[in-house]
Each structure stands twice: as structure tokens, then as C-alpha cells.
Amino acid sequence: MFERDWTSEYYEILEFYFWEPQHLGRAKSSKCRYATPVEALKHVQKMEVSLNHMLNLFFRLAPSEVLLHLIADTTGNRAQSAMHLLSRQEVSAFCQLVQPDLMFQGDSMNFSIEMKLNAKSSLEQAWKYALLHTLADMHNGKDRASYLMFLGKGKFSSLWKENIKSPSELYGFLRNAKLEKFQRKAEAVENISIDWKRVKETLEKTSILYWNYQTLKLFLKEFTEPLVNASGAEQTFVHLINGLLAEIERRKLA
Numbered sequence: 578m579f580e581r582d583w584t585s586e587y588y589e590i591l592e593f594y595f596w597e598p599q600h601l602g603r604a605k606s607s608k609c610r611y612a613t614p615v616e617a618l619k620h621v622q623k624m625e626v627s628l629n630h631m632l633n634l635f636f637r638l639a640p641s642e643v644l645l646h647l648i649a650d651t652t653g654n655r656a657q658s659a660m661h662l663l664s665r666q667e668v669s670a671f672c673q674l675v676q677p678d679l680m681f682q683g684d685s686m687n688f689s690i691e692m693k694l695n696a697k698s699s700l701e702q703a704w705k706y707a708l709l710h711t712l713a714d715m716h717n718g719k720d721r722a723s724y725l726m727f728l729g730k731g732k733f734s735s736l737w738k739e740n741i742k743s744p745s746e747l748y749g750f751l752r753n754a755k756l757e758k759f760q761r762k763a764e765a766v767e768n769i770s771i772d773w774k775r776v777k778e779t780l781e782k783t784s785i786l787y788w789n790y791q792t793l794k795l796f797l798k799e800f801t802e803p804l805v806n807a808s809g810a811e812q813t814f815v816h817l818i819n820g821l822l823a824e825i826e827r828r829k830l831a
Contacts, residue, residue, distance in 0.1 A: 582820035671716035707780035790830035
């Protein structure tokens with residue numbers, strides 16, 4: 578866990594706040610289930626949210642070409658304009674119900690990533706992304722292409738209790754999903770009357786994609802292999818990729 582890469586530094590930062598939680602306005606509790614920072618950090622390393630933090634940091638710092646290549650490799654289309662990673666504050670300006678793991682946006686494209694470790698996804702979760710992309714377009718008067726990429730372990734079917742074997746098979750399940758409870762909740766949280774016909778249209782045009790962590794690992798290695806003797810700025814790029822690769826390997830995801 579504590580090695581010479583930037584993702585290890587993430588855990589060292591958390592260790593500081595474990596010992597001194599007063600800096601976060603919190604007091605130490607005698608009822609804490611983790612007696613030592615090592616126990617606490619082992620728990621954090623198993624959490625989906627901590628890997629999500631690292632992926633967000635990675636894409637904030639990585640050259641834009643990495644994201645453009647990822648989009649081209651998964652969709653078969655190259656983004657026609659600059660893409661940027663939306664912050665939670667930017668997302669909350671148009672959507673309260675959905676907090677995506679990662680959402681990238683350009684003039685002509687919404688591209689979201691939903692990552693999973695051990696938890697299953699759900700049909701409602703896929704519908705949430707259709708709602709998210711719809712509200713994003715309504716917010717600034719756009720009609721963008723819509724992409725939803727799942728990132729998980731193993732096969733696509735491992736994401737679903739329904740054992741859905743492919744993105745194409747998923748569409749059938751989504752069309753037949755019972756949404757009344759979800760729709761009531763969405764309208765209550767967003768405090769608006771939602772155009773569900775438009776949300777359905779967004780779902781129908783959304784390309785659903787899948788990579789596992791082994792595919793992500795191979796994708797990242799393609800960038801470092803030509804930079805074996807990197808120096809200067811290129812060396813920083815190599816450190817950035819190697820840190821994320823180290824975390825993927827520490828978690829035994831690939």
C-alpha cells in the first residue's frame with residue numbers, strides 16, 4: 578500500500594487525517610471499528626469510492642489525448658471537440674439525483690463511466706444515466722450524443738443479478754423495467770416535472786459500452802511502452818500512468 582507512486586500517497590494523506598481528524602471538524606471515537614491506520618486503510622483500499630477518487634485525479638491530470646483515445650477505442654468515434662470532466666458542483670447545477678463516477682462533456686457528446694468492484698449494477702442505475710444526460714442537455718440547450726461505459730471485473734454479465742450477457746441484451750431489459758417508483762423519486766428530488774419521453778429517447782440513443790480492468794490496464798500500458806527512456810514532462814506522464822497501474826494491481830483487478 579505504501580509504495581513509491583502517487584496512488585500510495587493518497588493513502589498516506591488519509592493516514593494523517595486518521596490520526597488528526599480534528600482538522601476535518603471531527604473527533605476521534607473510542608467506538609471506531611479500526612484501531613490502527615493500517616486496518617482503516619485496508620478497508621479504504623477495498624472501497625469503490627477510493628478508486629473512483631484516483632480515476633478522477635488521473636483524468637484531471639492526464640493529457641487530453643488519453644481521454645480522446647479512450648473514447649475513440651470504446652465508441653469507434655473521435656470526439657469532435659474538447660472534452661472535460663465535470664465536477665460534482667457542475668453536475669449538481671442540473672441534476673441532484675445522480676452523481677456519476679465520471680462524466681465527461683463536450684459540445685457534441687456526453688460520455689459517462691460507471692465503475693464497479695464487487696457491487697452489482699441495476700436497471701435503475703442505467704436509467705439514471707439517461708436522466709443525467711437528458712438534464713445535462715436541457716441545462717444548456719444541447720442535443721449531444723450519449724455514451725455510458727461500464728467498468729468492471731471480468732465479464733459484462735458479472736455486473737447484473739439478471740446475468741445480462743451483453744450491452745445489446747441490456748436494452749431489452751431496460752425497455753421492460755418498471756420505473757414508476759424511480760420516476761416519482763426523480764421528480765421529487767429534482768423538484769421539476771420531467772419529460773420522460775425525452776429521457777427514453779436519450780436511453781434509446783445511448784451507446785452502452787463495457788471494459789474490464791484488464792482492458793483498462795492494457796490501454797494504459799500502450800502509452801508507457803514508447804516512453805521507456807522518458808525524461809522531463811514525459812516522465813511525469815509515465816509516473817501518472819504507473820501509479821494508477823500500481824493501484825489496479827494492488828487491488829488484484831487485473
